[in-house]
Amino acid sequence: MLEPRTRPRDLARRHMRTAPALSLAAVAALLVGGAASPSASAGPVRAAAVPVRLDPGYQQAPFEGWGTALAWFANVTGGWPDAQRNRLADALFGADGLGLTIARYNIGGGDSPTTEPYMRAGAAVPGHWKQPDPDTPDGWDPDNPDHWDPYADGNQRWWLKAARTRGADTFEAFSNSPPYFMTRSGLVSGAVDPWQDNLRPDQYERFAAYLAGALQRVQNSTGVTFASVSPVNEPGTAYWRAGGLQEGSHWAPDSQARVITALRAELDRSGLRTAVAAMDETDPDMFRANWDSYGSTVRSAIGRLNTHTYGTSGRSGARDIAKGSHTPLWMSEVDLGGRVPQNFTDMSPALDLAERISDDLTRLEPRAWVLWQAVEDYENMTPAHENSNWGLIQTDFTPANAAEEPLRKNKKYWAMAQYSRFIRPGARLIGTDSSHTLAALRPGGQGAVVVHTNPTGSARTIALDLTGFRDVSSAPVQRYTTDATRNVRREADVSITGKHLTVTLDPRSVTTLVIPGASGVDPERTTPAAGPRLLVNDHSGLALTAAPPGAGSALVQNRPDPFEPAQQWTLTRSVPGDWSSTASYRVTNAGSGRALAVADGVLTLSPPGPSAQQQWMLSTSGDGHHTLVNSATGTLLDVTGASTATGAPVGAYRPNTGRNQSWTFRGNPSGR
Structure with a gap:
C-alpha cells in the first residue's frame, strides 16, 4: 500500500x-435490517427509465471471492x-x-x-x-x-x-x-x-x-x-x-x-x-x-x-x-x-468504492x-492526521x-456488503451495457444478482432488459438498499413483467436485486449477432478488409462498405454453447472463405481449420467495443502504427490499450 x-x-x-x-x-x-418494508422507491416512476441490458452470453470465469490484506x-x-x-x-x-x-x-x-x-x-x-x-x-x-x-x-x-x-x-x-x-x-x-x-x-x-x-x-x-x-x-x-x-x-x-x-x-x-x-x-x-x-x-x-x-x-x-x-x-x-473528511454516515466514500468495484470487475475481469x-487506524484517520x-x-x-x-463501521462497509453478501464464490460476472451496473449469475447458473449504484442526488428508474436469458420466471425479485439511512436493508420485493424489470432507486444509494428466476442464455440475443458483420476500427473508423492477392498485406483497413464481401466476417464459436468471456471464435471472411489467423507472428488468412492460430477471444466491457485476442499468441488484432489511412495494414500486436486495437461489429449501413 x-x-x-x-x-x-x-x-x-x-x-x-x-x-x-x-x-x-x-x-x-x-442479510440485515429485519423484515421487508415498503420504500419511497416503490412509488410511481419519477423520471424516464434508464435502459440496462444484461448479457449472460458473456460470462467471466467463476469468481473466486472477495478478500482483504x-x-x-x-x-x-x-x-x-x-x-x-x-x-x-x-x-x-x-x-x-x-x-x-x-x-x-x-x-x-x-x-x-x-x-x-x-x-x-x-x-x-x-x-x-x-x-x-x-x-x-x-x-x-x-x-x-x-x-x-x-x-x-x-x-x-x-x-x-x-x-x-x-x-x-x-x-x-x-x-x-x-x-x-x-x-x-x-x-x-x-x-x-x-x-x-x-x-x-x-x-x-x-x-x-x-x-x-x-x-x-x-x-x-x-x-x-x-x-x-x-x-x-x-x-x-x-x-x-x-x-x-x-x-x-x-x-x-x-x-x-x-x-x-x-x-x-x-x-x-x-x-x-x-x-x-x-x-x-x-x-x-x-x-x-x-x-x-x-x-x-x-x-x-x-x-x-x-x-x-x-x-x-x-x-x-x-x-x-x-x-x-x-x-x-x-x-x-x-x-x-x-x-470527504473522516465520516461514518456520508455516502460519498461508499459510492466511490461501489463504482471502483463495478468498474474493476467489468473492465479488468479479475477472478477475485x-x-x-x-x-x-481510527486515530490516523482523524482530522488531526489524514482526515x-x-x-x-x-x-x-x-x-x-x-x-x-x-469498532466503527463506515458506509463503505455496507456498500461492500451489497456486493460480497450476494455475489458469492462460484458466481460468474456477466455483461451489462451500464457503467453503474454490475451483474452476475449465481453459482450453478440459477438466478442472477444485479448491483446498481445511483450516485446522483435524484431518484433513478432503471429498466432491466432480461431478454438475454433463456428463462425468466415471475418469482419476486428481492431488493436490498444502502443509503444515508439504511444499511443493506431489505425493501419491498419487485415484480417482473415478461423479461423486463423496472425499479426506481433512491438518490445516492447502492441497490442489490436478486432475481431468482433468471437462467440460461438465449442464443438469438448474444453478442456478436449471427451473420456476416463488419469489423470497424474504433480509432480510424475504417473496416477490416481482406486485401486482394498481391497486396503488401493480407489484411488492411478501408472505408466501410457492408455490401463488400471482403469486409464481411462471420464469427463462429469453436465450442457451441460456450458463453464464457474466453470462448474462442473462428473469424471467416465471406469473400475468400478463409479464416483470420496469426502465423509466425504475422496476421494472415488461412483455410479454416482447428488450429489455435485461428482462434480468437473477444473482450468487452459491455459498451459495444471489443478487442480480439489470438488464443495461440496472445496478440491482438491491431491497425499497424495506429494509422487512420485508407489501405493501412492490419496486423497482430501485444495489448497496448490503444483504440487501434478496439473494434465495433457492424451489420448494415445504419450501423445496427
Whole structure:
C-alpha cells in the first residue's frame, strides 16, 4: 500500500478452490435490517427509465471471492482480547458480516531489533528469522532450523485461523520487503535512493529461501494452505525510501524477473506447489509495462497475475494479457479514502468504492477482488492526521483499552456488503451495457444478482432488459438498499413483467436485486449477432478488409462498405454453447472463405481449420467495443502504427490499450 503523504490527495493511497454456493438459509443469515418494508422507491416512476441490458452470453470465469490484506490491522488486533478480535473477525469473514473468503498474509521482512521504531502503528510486521549475530548478519542460514523463529508473527497467524474457521478458503502470502540484513540500506522501508532496488544483488536466492521457509512454517502452524505467494509489491514506483512509515522496496523490471524465477526454483526445491503471483503493481498500465519486459521463462514461472487499481488506466491491457497468457488475474489490492473528511454516515466514500468495484470487475475481469486492509487506524484517520476514510472499519490501533475500543463501521462497509453478501464464490460476472451496473449469475447458473449504484442526488428508474436469458420466471425479485439511512436493508420485493424489470432507486444509494428466476442464455440475443458483420476500427473508423492477392498485406483497413464481401466476417464459436468471456471464435471472411489467423507472428488468412492460430477471444466491457485476442499468441488484432489511412495494414500486436486495437461489429449501413 502506498504512503499517503507521497502522492496527491486525489489519488488513492495504496495499496484454488471455489467456495460452495450459500444455502438460502445462509443468505438469509447474511442479510440485515429485519423484515421487508415498503420504500419511497416503490412509488410511481419519477423520471424516464434508464435502459440496462444484461448479457449472460458473456460470462467471466467463476469468481473466486472477495478478500482483504491482513497486514497492519492483523498485526495489531490479533493480540487483542479474544472477544474483541472475534467481533472483528465476524464482521469481516463471518456469515453475518461481509462473508469474505480470501485473506492475504503479509510475510514481514523485519528491521533490526536495534533500530529505533519509526513506522506507523501496525506496519512493523515481524520477520520470521532469529536475530543473526550483529557482527555477521550474512551468517543467517535459511537451511538452519535454528535460524528461524517458527512462531513469529502470532497476531497475523491468529487471523489466518480465524478467517479459515469462518469459511475463508483462499490464502495468499505477499512480501513488501526482504529482511533488513539482506538490504542495501539496512532498513525494510526502502533504499536511500527510492529509485534503487533495496535487495542487495547477492541476496536473491537467500530472499527466495526466506519467503519459501516462512510460508512453509506459517502453513505448518496454522493449518492453512497458501495458494500463492507474491514476492514484490508495487515494484516500479518511488514510494519506498529508507525511513519511510512502512515496509517497501523498489524493483527494476530485470530485478522482478530475477526474484520471480528464483522464488519458483526455491519453491520447487522445497517441494511446494504454491503458485508465484506477480507483480502486484500499483496500476494496470504499470503492470503491463512490467509484463512486457519479461521473457518467456519468467512468464512461465508466474501462476497468477496480480494488479492493484490505485490508478485505473489500462485495465483492458491487463485483462487481455491474462486472457492471452491463459493465466488467472486478481485485483489484489485497492482502497479509497474518499473525497470527504473522516465520516461514518456520508455516502460519498461508499459510492466511490461501489463504482471502483463495478468498474474493476467489468473492465479488468479479475477472478477475485481484494481490499487493502479492511480495518484502519481510527486515530490516523482523524482530522488531526489524514482526515480520511480508509478502511471499512476504523478502530484505534493504540487504544487505552482494546477490550472496549469501538469498532466503527463506515458506509463503505455496507456498500461492500451489497456486493460480497450476494455475489458469492462460484458466481460468474456477466455483461451489462451500464457503467453503474454490475451483474452476475449465481453459482450453478440459477438466478442472477444485479448491483446498481445511483450516485446522483435524484431518484433513478432503471429498466432491466432480461431478454438475454433463456428463462425468466415471475418469482419476486428481492431488493436490498444502502443509503444515508439504511444499511443493506431489505425493501419491498419487485415484480417482473415478461423479461423486463423496472425499479426506481433512491438518490445516492447502492441497490442489490436478486432475481431468482433468471437462467440460461438465449442464443438469438448474444453478442456478436449471427451473420456476416463488419469489423470497424474504433480509432480510424475504417473496416477490416481482406486485401486482394498481391497486396503488401493480407489484411488492411478501408472505408466501410457492408455490401463488400471482403469486409464481411462471420464469427463462429469453436465450442457451441460456450458463453464464457474466453470462448474462442473462428473469424471467416465471406469473400475468400478463409479464416483470420496469426502465423509466425504475422496476421494472415488461412483455410479454416482447428488450429489455435485461428482462434480468437473477444473482450468487452459491455459498451459495444471489443478487442480480439489470438488464443495461440496472445496478440491482438491491431491497425499497424495506429494509422487512420485508407489501405493501412492490419496486423497482430501485444495489448497496448490503444483504440487501434478496439473494434465495433457492424451489420448494415445504419450501423445496427
